[in-house]
Amino acid sequence: MGAGPSTGGTGATGAGGSAGGGPLPANTASLPCDVLGKAGNKCVSAHSSVRVLVPDYTGPLYQLKKGNATQDIASVDGYADGAAHVAFCGVAECTFNIIYDQSGYGNHLTVAPPGSAKPTPSTPANASTLPVTINGRSAFGMKFRPGQGYRAACNECPYPETFPSGVPVGDAPQTQYMVSSQHDLIDGCCFDYGNAETTANNDGNGTMEAVYLGMGVIWGTGTGDGPWVMADMENGLYPGWENGSDTSISTNTPLKHDFVTAVVVGDTADKNGGKGRFALYGGDATVPTIKQMYDGIRPEKPGYVPMQKQGSVILAIGGDNSDGDGGRFYEGVIALEAATADVVSSLQAAIAEAGYGK
Numbered sequence: 001m002g003a004g005p006s007t008g009g010t011g012a013t014g015a016g017g018s019a020g021g022g023p024l025p026a027n028t029a030s031l032p033c034d035v036l037g038k039a040g041n042k043c044v045s046a047h048s049s050v051r052v053l054v055p056d057y058t059g060p061l062y063q064l065k066k067g068n069a070t071q072d073i074a075s076v077d078g079y080a081d082g083a084a085h086v087a088f089c090g091v092a093e094c095t096f097n098i099i100y101d102q103s104g105y106g107n108h109l110t111v112a113p114p115g116s117a118k119p120t121p122s123t124p125a126n127a128s129t130l131p132v133t134i135n136g137r138s139a140f141g142m143k144f145r146p147g148q149g150y151r152a153a154c155n156e157c158p159y160p161e162t163f164p165s166g167v168p169v170g171d172a173p174q175t176q177y178m179v180s181s182q183h184d185l186i187d188g189c190c191f192d193y194g195n196a197e198t199t200a201n202n203d204g205n206g207t208m209e210a211v212y213l214g215m216g217v218i219w220g221t222g223t224g225d226g227p228w229v230m231a232d233m234e235n236g237l238y239p240g241w242e243n244g245s246d247t248s249i250s251t252n253t254p255l256k257h258d259f260v261t262a263v264v265v266g267d268t269a270d271k272n273g274g275k276g277r278f279a280l281y282g283g284d285a286t287v288p289t290i291k292q293m294y295d296g297i298r299p300e301k302p303g304y305v306p307m308q309k310q311g312s313v314i315l316a317i318g319g320d321n322s323d324g325d326g327g328r329f330y331e332g333v334i335a336l337e338a339a340t341a342d343v344v345s346s347l348q349a350a351i352a353e354a355g356y357g358k
Contacts, residue, residue, distance in 0.1 A: 030350040031055050032177075032333055033103070039343040041175050041335040044166035045152075045313050046102040047109055047193075048331035050132060050139040051354060052078045054102040064088055064127050065097035082138035085127070095124035096142060099150060099315070103333075106160030107167065107313045109150035113157065115200035115321025117189075122149035122323055125316075130328060135355030142316075142329040143184055144191070149317030154198045157312070167195055167313060167334055168266075171306035175339040177263040178332035179285045179351060180213045182256050185227055187215045188324025192232050193332040194264065196319035198310045205303025207310055208234045208319035209278075211264040213255065213327060222252030222293070229255060229262035229282040229293055233304055234319055240280065240294030252280065252293040259285035259330070259356040261348055267338040269306035272297045276305040281344050286356050290348035292341060330356070 033043035033054040046053045049062050052075050060072035061080050071088040073081050088094065101107040112122035130143035151157055153165035168174040178193040185191060194210025197203050215226040219237040222228040229252070230237040240249035255262070263281035271277035276298035283290035298304040313334065317323050339347070 030353060032347055032350050033335070035346050035350045036175065036333070036335045036339065036343065039339065039346070041337050041339045041343060043103045043333050043335045044105050045107045045334035047099045047315070048102070049096065049099065049142050050080050050134050050330050051075070052102065053331060053333060057102040059102070060100055062096055062100060063098040064094055065124070066092055066094045070097055079134060079137040080139040082140065085140055089128050094127045096127045097124060101152065103166070105166040106162070107152040107165050108159040109152050109313065109315055110158055112149045112151035112314070112317050112321055112323070113154065113200060116202050117318060117320040117322040122317060122321065123147050132330065133357060135358055144316040144329065145326050146186060146188060146324050149321070149323050150315040151200070151317065152313040154200050154312040156200065165311050165313070167311035168336060169309050169311040171269050172309070173268050173338040174209065174266050175263070175335045175337065176211045176333065177261060177347065178211050178213070179330040179356070180260045180262060181258055181328040182227055182260060183258065184326055184328050185214050186324070186326030187217060188326070189217050189322040190214070190232055190237065190318040191316060191325040191327040192318060193315050193329065194232070194313070195309050195334060196312045196314040198312045200321050202234060202320040203310070204308070205235050205301060206233055206307045208232060209264065209266045209307060209309050210314060210319070211262050212237050213260060213262045214325065220246035220249065222249045222254065224254040226254050228252050229264070229280050231264045231266070231278055231280060232318065233299070233307070236299060238299055241297055241299050244300065246299060249294060253291070255282045257284040261285040261290060261351055263290070263344055263347070265338050265344070266307065274305070275300070276307070283348060285351050286358070288349040288352040290345060
């Protein structure tokens with residue numbers, strides 16, 4: 001498994017703030033894992049390069065690497081210390097080395113190892129190509145290009161140091177979301193965040209369940225021209241299931257926003273008369289309302305009822321290390337149990353309070 005990082009790391013705690021240099025308000029928004037946790041949906045994986053997601057989390061958000069040197073980047077008043085980031089990276093090549101798990105389960109994301117679809121490791125994302133303003137703070141999101149991706153809680157992953165990872169397995173229900181964007185998407189497999197195979201192989205239908213944003217590659221589609229939120233359940237990106245098909249799902253509409261909230265709720269096999277259930281939600285991450293894109297049965301194909309999730313955590317890859325995609329990532333969470341529509345609405349309101357793009 002290998003040795004883990006100190007949760008404090010080098011703990012960069014520079015002044016942060018905007019170019020104007022004046023004091024800025026602390027993050028007083030409701031935090032996503034507070035909203036979810038109070039509803040019984042405990043966060044078991046929480047990652048962000050821009051802000052704190054979990055109440056009372058004081059560890060670093062991520063670790064940078066430049067040459068052989070590394071630097072942990074902490075938060076200032078709930079937001080990433082952008083000044084410390086810039087001071088370390090300078091004008092030289094700098095990459096995201098670790099994205100720390102804020103949930104306490106130790107699911108720290110590191111560069112993805114080889115898998116059945118891509119027998120070589122992924123590469124790290126450049127750390128300085130996606131500057132972002134959030135509530136007046138300067139931070140950096142993660143911009144992914146083909147070949148770049150991260151993973152935790154797999155057979156060849158260094159983290160967590162001890163198992164289980166806490167991420168749901170088998171047919172256990174879960175709730176996942178990520179904040180992404182309509183920009184920089186690449187129509188390859190698969191721009192995901194969520195629950196995947198510990199083997200890094202394609203272990204068959206139902207062995208993963210992750211939130212996806214994009215055009216669907218060769219799989220399902222919603223209405224219009226995308227991008228759509230879908231559930232990647234292995235061997236399919238599902239925007240829903242309607243009239244025996246995963247194409248042209250009438251309720252799943254495009255998410256054309258600079259900041260997108262994409263949510264997947266995975267429920268159990270006993271729902272809908274034994275046909276299982278999953279639900280999708282999507283919206284503009286800067287406004288407090290979100291749309292239900294689908295709520296219904298699992299795909300009527302072998303393997304999806306019951307689900308056979310394995311509990312690894314992926315970012316910007318498919319479950320088998322498919323790595324031909326691209327996109328933007330700002331934050332993401334995996335939580336226990338199937339959140340209700342009301343809880344998802346409260347979650348969206350909390351995300352909007354963060355102030356993306358403001």
